[in-house]
Amino acid sequence: MANITERVPDDTEIEAMTSPRSAKGAENLQHKRQIKRRLEDFLEQAQLRKAIGDDDFF
Numbered sequence: 001m002a003n004i005t006e007r008v009p010d011d012t013e014i015e016a017m018t019s020p021r022s023a024k025g026a027e028n029l030q031h032k033r034q035i036k037r038r039l040e041d042f043l044e045q046a047q048l049r050k051a052i053g054d055d056d057f058f
Contacts, residue, residue, distance in 0.1 A: 020026040
C-alpha cells in the first residue's frame with residue numbers, strides 16, 4: 001500500500017501558482033477581481049435593502 005501524505009504549500013508556492021505569467025493574464029485577473037468585488041457589493045446592498053423592507057428594489 002502506498003503512503004500518501006498531504007503537504008500544504010507555503011505562501012511563496014501559493015503565490016507562484018496563482019500569479020499570472022503574462023501581462024494580459026494579470027489584466028484579466030485584475031478585471032475578474034474587480035467584477036467579483038462589485039458583484040459582492042451589489043448583493044450586500046440588495047440584502048440590506050431586503051432586510052430593511054425596501055422590496056421595491058426587486
